[in-house]
Every structure is written in C-alpha cells, then in structure tokens.
Amino acid sequence: MIFKIAWRNIWRNKLRSLVVMIAIFLGVWSGIFINALSLGMTNQRTENFLSTSVGHIQIHHPDFLEENKLNFSIPNFDELNNNLLNINGANISNRIRISGMISSANGALGGNVLGITPEDEIKVSTIHNGIKEGEFLGEYKKNRVVIGAKLAHKLKVKINSKIIVTFQDQNNEIIASAFRVQGIYKTANTRFDEMNVFVYRQDLERILQSDQLIHESVLWMDDKTIVDSTITALANTYPNLKVRSWKDIAPDLAYTDDLMIQMLYIIMIIILGALAFGIVNTMLMAILERQRELGMLMAVGMNKLRLFMMVVVETIMLSLISGPAGLIISFFTVGYFKRNGMDFSAVGQGLEDVGYSTIVYFEMQPSFYWSTLVLVIITAILSSLYPAFKALKLNPVESIRGL
Amino acid sequence: MNQFADYNPIIMSIIKTNNLERFYTEGDVTVKALNGVSLNIEEGEFTAIVGPSGSGKTTLLNVIGGLDSPTNGAVEIANTEITNMKDNELIDFRLKNIGFVFQAYNLIPVLSALENTEFIMLLQNQPKEKRHARAIALLEEVGLKDQIYKKPNEMSGGQQQRVAVARALASKPKFVLADEPTANLDSKSTGDLLDIMLELNEKEKTTFIFSTHDQRVIDRAKRVITLEDGKIISDETK
Structure with missing residues (x-):
C-alpha cells in the first residue's frame, strides 16, 4: 500500500512532478550525451595519434x-x-x-x-x-x-x-x-x-x-x-634497447584517457547533485501541502519508520520514472552519433590543430549506463532524506489543525 | 507511583483521567486549556464533550487520544497509563486501541473509500483477505456499499465522514474519538452520521466520545460533559 500511495501521490500535482521528471530526464540525457561526445573526441584523438605513426609499441636505440x-x-x-x-x-x-x-x-x-x-x-x-x-x-x-x-x-x-x-x-x-x-x-x-x-x-x-x-x-x-x-x-x-608503449611516448594522451573515465563520473555527479536540490524542493513542497494528511497518519498509528519510508519511496519513484527514460533515450542518441558522427566542420581547423577529428563519433562504455542508474538511485535516496526527516518532525496535533 | 491510587471508580472504566492539566504558554501568558479534569468513561458510552470555543474540548480529546501530553495529571486507557509512554509506544497504542474521526475527514485523497478503510488494518499487518472483507462490511454498515471504489474528491462531505467512521472502526478500537465530526456537514448528513454512530453504539457497543457544539449532536448524546475554561462544569447522563 505504501508503494501504491507513493505512486499516486506523485501524480497529485502532475505539473510539479513532470517538471522535476523532465529536469531529471534532461540531466541524465545531457550528462551522458556530453560524456559520450567527450569520450568519443578523446578516444579518436588517441586513435588518430596512434594510427598516424606512433603505433602501440616503439623500439629504439x-x-x-x-x-x-x-x-x-x-x-x-x-x-x-x-x-x-x-x-x-x-x-x-x-x-x-x-x-x-x-x-x-x-x-x-x-x-x-x-x-x-x-x-x-x-x-x-x-x-x-x-x-x-x-x-x-x-x-x-x-x-x-x-x-x-x-x-x-x-x-x-x-x-x-x-x-x-x-x-x-x-x-x-x-x-x-x-x-x-x-x-x-x-x-x-x-x-x-x-x-x-x-x-x-x-x-x-x-x-x-x-x-x-x-x-x-x-x-x-x-x-x-x-x-x-x-x-x-x-x-x-x-x-x-628502449622499448616504449604509446603511453610512454604520449603520457599526456594516456593521462587524458585515464582522467576521462573519472571526468565522466564527476560530470554526472555534478549534474545529479544539482538535480538533487530540485528533488528536495519538490518533496518539501509536497510535504508542506500534505501536513494535515501526514499528521492524520501519525495520529491513527502510522509509525515513524513507515512514514519515513513512504516519503523515501515516493522520492525514489519520482526519480526512477525519468532517470531510466533519460538513460534509454541517451542510449539511442549516443548510438545514432556513434554510427553517423557529429560534424564539427564549422570549427574543424581549430580541432585539427590540436589533433581532434572534425567528425566526432560518440563512444560510451555500457557499464557507464548502469553506473549512472546507480547514481540516480543514490541521488534519489539522498534527496529523500531531508524531506523524510522533515515529515517525521511534524506534530500530529498541529498538522491536523493545519497550523 | 500510580496516580490513580486515590481514584476509586465504582464501575470499571475504559478511560480514566485524573486531575488533568494542560497549560500552553503564549509569550508571557499561560493559557490553561485543561485545568483539573477528572472523568471516567465506560465501555459503550455515547458521550458528547461540549462547551464554547476555547473551553478545552479538543485539547481533552487530544490528551485522551495520546496525541498531546498533559502538563500534569494522568490518563489511563483500559488499565494502561499512557501519560509516560514514549512516542513510538504511543503510536502503536493508538493503532491498537483508539479510532479517530476528524472534523475535516482527513481521508487519504489518493485512496478509494475501500482502501482508506483498509489502511488502518494494513498498518496492523492484518492479512489482505481479512482486511478487505472487514472494510467492505464496515462500508456497507455506514451505507456506502455502492461507493467503495470512489475517491474522497468524488464523494460528498457526509459520505467522506462516514468513510472516516468506517476507517476509525476498522482496527476494532476500544473507543472512537471524534473531534467536531459534524462541523462541516449539512443537517441531513449530520442526521445520517448520527444515526450510523448511534446504531453502531447500540448494536456493537462501540464507545464514542466526541467534542461538539452542534445542538443536534448534543440532543442525541447519552451523556453530555460540559467544559468551560478547561474545567468540567457539568456532567449529565440522560
């Protein structure tokens, strides 16, 4: 029943919930889009560098x-x-x-x-x-x-x-x-x-x-x-003889490659962190609106754990409707640009001067989608904590009277 | 120390209060919402607590229902003193022993009449079949057999309050506390609700204690306790 109430509560104020859901959707989608573009550019730059003359291993006197x-x-x-x-x-x-x-x-x-x-x-x-x-x-x-x-x-x-x-x-x-x-x-x-x-x-x-x-x-x-x-x-x-890998020959590229993986997560965490404030705000407004109802629930015998869980479940549901949608759409968007590439000819000369291709083919590790899903769930849980604690602090008598 | 040691009622009571005091401080002013209220309520009573606004009716119900704590004095429900219970114990105690009907109905808007009635039993972890059957039976008893799948916003105020009564009875409480249950109802709905409550009281010996200043309710109550300035000034049994 808690899941049923949480689900239906989300749709009580459709506009407000949709605004948050669209924000989460766009946040997840844009995060993966930007990351796939960056990863594609970086990998292509490395690949270009290796395939022009460097190779994977070089041997010299x-x-x-x-x-x-x-x-x-x-x-x-x-x-x-x-x-x-x-x-x-x-x-x-x-x-x-x-x-x-x-x-x-x-x-x-x-x-x-x-x-x-x-x-x-x-x-x-x-x-x-x-x-x-x-x-x-x-x-x-x-x-x-x-x-x-x-x-x-x-x-x-x-x-x-x-x-x-x-x-x-x-x-x-x-x-x-x-x-x-x-x-x-x-x-x-x-x-x-x-x-x-x-x-x-x-x-x-x-x-x-x-x-x-x-x-x-x-x-x-x-x-x-x-x-x-x-x-x-x-x-x-x-x-x-001196036997070197491409990472020894171009440590800056190797470092960029390693750093890129961390950057993907940092960018996504920043985006989700910003979204968390939106989620918290929405849930606080929802709790403020439902004070009387929450007070009644406490009065008739809903214990604190259940009340806490009800808010947490609602927040997680709110996030999990749109988060995975953002992941799925970004999966197809990235897939499209992985096949067809994105044309940056307008700034092509500048890119080529620093070793990037003018047509960037997106790349994304499949595991990053799963990691993003986990990050969305963690964001939802963290975002739910403050509103849930706020709900616990309500005084049933004052809440029922609408004070 | 048992605060009821000197209190010696002749008949076993379901609710006992002993010298209840509840003071509120607003700035420099102390308001005595309850000022030495001692009363006994027995099983099966249909009691109205009446009095002008600010006389302490709602405060008394809140203290009896364990929603508020007295400044002094004690409350004993079915031989259990609740005054010193912790928050979680009180919540559990309310769930098992007390039914509530509120002035503004306070149904869960996203649930149907049936689901609202089942909700308390769900909190009691009763099996689905049992709570479903009891909820339907109770809604039938309050005359809402055909409305069980309607949401609160699809029902009139009187119908919503009847669902609230069904919900209050669903957990098989020792008594039902109703705070101004007819305040938002028209006269027909008030009459219908009183009929249902009286019928439940007479047939199933359900104990009702309600605060009101509605003369129609006072007229049909079997016992009327009048409060003024936080004190009982009269206690009449008809």
Whole structure:
C-alpha cells in the first residue's frame, strides 16, 4: 500500500512532478550525451595519434631518443626483426628516421623524413587512407615522397613538384637529396602533417649507403590488451634497447584517457547533485501541502519508520520514472552519433590543430549506463532524506489543525 | 507511583483521567486549556464533550487520544497509563486501541473509500483477505456499499465522514474519538452520521466520545460533559 500511495501521490500535482521528471530526464540525457561526445573526441584523438605513426609499441636505440643521430640505429636489427615477426597479432614497420630540412623553391621547414617499406607501413598506420592528392608509396619508384597537406601548402608544392631534403649523415656530412612529390596526405593532426614526410626506405639506404640503418620499429597490436605484457617481454629480452608503449611516448594522451573515465563520473555527479536540490524542493513542497494528511497518519498509528519510508519511496519513484527514460533515450542518441558522427566542420581547423577529428563519433562504455542508474538511485535516496526527516518532525496535533 | 491510587471508580472504566492539566504558554501568558479534569468513561458510552470555543474540548480529546501530553495529571486507557509512554509506544497504542474521526475527514485523497478503510488494518499487518472483507462490511454498515471504489474528491462531505467512521472502526478500537465530526456537514448528513454512530453504539457497543457544539449532536448524546475554561462544569447522563 505504501508503494501504491507513493505512486499516486506523485501524480497529485502532475505539473510539479513532470517538471522535476523532465529536469531529471534532461540531466541524465545531457550528462551522458556530453560524456559520450567527450569520450568519443578523446578516444579518436588517441586513435588518430596512434594510427598516424606512433603505433602501440616503439623500439629504439636508447641514445637515438636523446640525440636523434643517424648512428644510433637499432643494433642486431635482423635478430630483433625475426623475433618481432614471431609475436602473434603484431604488425611491424621498421623505419629509418631522419631529422632535416625540407625545402622547395618557395621555402624551407624543419621536419622528419621517415624511410618506410610501404607494405609494412600500411599495417601500422593510416597515412595511406588520408591521401588527398596523388597516391601513397607503393610500387617502387626512385626518390618519391609523400608529404602532409599543411607542409605542401607552406612549401607551395603540388603533385610531381620537387622538394629537397637536407640532413646530416652518419659522418656528420651534409647531404641533400631531391624527391618528387607522389602524394599529399592529410590526417586529423595538422601539426603532424606539417612535420613528417614519407619516402621509400631503400632510397635512404642508398643515399646513406647502408642497409642496416633502422632507427625505429613500430608495432601495432591486433589485441591491445597484450601491449603491456609484450613490452615487458621485449624489454627483458633486449635490455640494451628502449622499448616504449604509446603511453610512454604520449603520457599526456594516456593521462587524458585515464582522467576521462573519472571526468565522466564527476560530470554526472555534478549534474545529479544539482538535480538533487530540485528533488528536495519538490518533496518539501509536497510535504508542506500534505501536513494535515501526514499528521492524520501519525495520529491513527502510522509509525515513524513507515512514514519515513513512504516519503523515501515516493522520492525514489519520482526519480526512477525519468532517470531510466533519460538513460534509454541517451542510449539511442549516443548510438545514432556513434554510427553517423557529429560534424564539427564549422570549427574543424581549430580541432585539427590540436589533433581532434572534425567528425566526432560518440563512444560510451555500457557499464557507464548502469553506473549512472546507480547514481540516480543514490541521488534519489539522498534527496529523500531531508524531506523524510522533515515529515517525521511534524506534530500530529498541529498538522491536523493545519497550523 | 500510580496516580490513580486515590481514584476509586465504582464501575470499571475504559478511560480514566485524573486531575488533568494542560497549560500552553503564549509569550508571557499561560493559557490553561485543561485545568483539573477528572472523568471516567465506560465501555459503550455515547458521550458528547461540549462547551464554547476555547473551553478545552479538543485539547481533552487530544490528551485522551495520546496525541498531546498533559502538563500534569494522568490518563489511563483500559488499565494502561499512557501519560509516560514514549512516542513510538504511543503510536502503536493508538493503532491498537483508539479510532479517530476528524472534523475535516482527513481521508487519504489518493485512496478509494475501500482502501482508506483498509489502511488502518494494513498498518496492523492484518492479512489482505481479512482486511478487505472487514472494510467492505464496515462500508456497507455506514451505507456506502455502492461507493467503495470512489475517491474522497468524488464523494460528498457526509459520505467522506462516514468513510472516516468506517476507517476509525476498522482496527476494532476500544473507543472512537471524534473531534467536531459534524462541523462541516449539512443537517441531513449530520442526521445520517448520527444515526450510523448511534446504531453502531447500540448494536456493537462501540464507545464514542466526541467534542461538539452542534445542538443536534448534543440532543442525541447519552451523556453530555460540559467544559468551560478547561474545567468540567457539568456532567449529565440522560
């Protein structure tokens, strides 16, 4: 009967109850919407970063990271490569990595020249998917280069334009070599596009007169959950090499990823905290209106526990009608934007400058829906306590007389 | 110490009060709502407590019903002194022993007549079938057989007060306290309600104590206790 009374009491003042219910509905929906958008943006940014060139695991000569000199290539590379090829689910690209000056007839900029084997590179990065003009490296043609759209724009080069790459070789001699633009790529990170060009590894090997000059092995793991264990195994096997996960390479992204999960809950708690005041206000008004009735209930023998529970149940019901509705609608809304994405082209340039995609595909962990439901229930219980205690403090005689 | 030690009624009483005092302080003024009220009410009585406004009628009912505590004196209900009971004990005691009818009916607006009548039995944890059957029987007794599924706002004031009487009797109380039960009723409804209460009193020996200043009620009461300034100034049995 307490449940029946609580349920019917909710509908005594339909407008007031509906206002609170709509507020809870919108609060839950908007909280999940914003969180799914943020999570989608963050995850896409991380994914973009990893898939452009970083991969899940990178192996270097330890001094290469400090001094970035050509001499610090991976020692005994063939042995390492054979072992890497035996790791299940690992896609490997071995790169020559040179820092130098990239110039055209219209200007010069500092950048990285990555000597790659195209058929290996496409397994660890998505640069080839971002080709806007021309084509990615494939069937070997001598001294071809693929450059970022931003760099191409700054150097004012087009397909088949010539660029000069200048760098120091192993003997610190300055070498300049001409490359013809075969493709122009564009990623979600304009900073990356401005800094990196891709050439055939064999061209650099020829220019440097060495076929043992690998500076960077990049691994893309089919199963992300084995990244850490793979790193541990490689680090133990090759103590003289620097084996790093993407989290070591970009700790800011890893931190953002970890922080994001906490942020989801913090945002939802703030929203529900604000809603709690609305719920408390509504229930206090309801109790004020029903003083006479509550006084009568105490007079005829309803004990304090039952009276307390009646208010608590009513508050929880009020919250639980609209909370789950908000969850269900947000589930479908997030699902829609997960499939179709939300277009932020209007502010696209700004987003791309900091590594975000202009089309954001929403993401949300299924467990977050359940956690939000639990948070709604906790909010409802906490919100019910003050009105319920207020009800207990009513004096039956004064309440019945409407004082 | 038993405050009823010197009190020696000839007949066993259902309600005994001994030198009840209830003072209220409003600013610097002390109002003596009850000023030494001692009375006995026996089982089966149909008693009206009358008097002008402010004479202490409602206060006396509240103290007898355990809704208010006396400043001095004691109340004994069916040989149990309730004066020193704790809040929760009093609530439980009221649930098992006292039926209440209020001036403004005070039904639960979201429940039907049947559910309102069943409610007290629900609080007593009576089984569903038993409380359902008794509620229907009581509503039939107060002439509302055809109205059992109506909500209070679908009923007249007289009908609502009859539901209140049915509710008060549902728990099989030792007595029913009714505070100005006819104050909001027209003369026909007042007459109908009095007929029902008298019938219940005569057939089932239900004890009714009500405060009133309605002459129609006073005329039909079997005992009339008159209060003035918190004191009993007359006690007549017809």
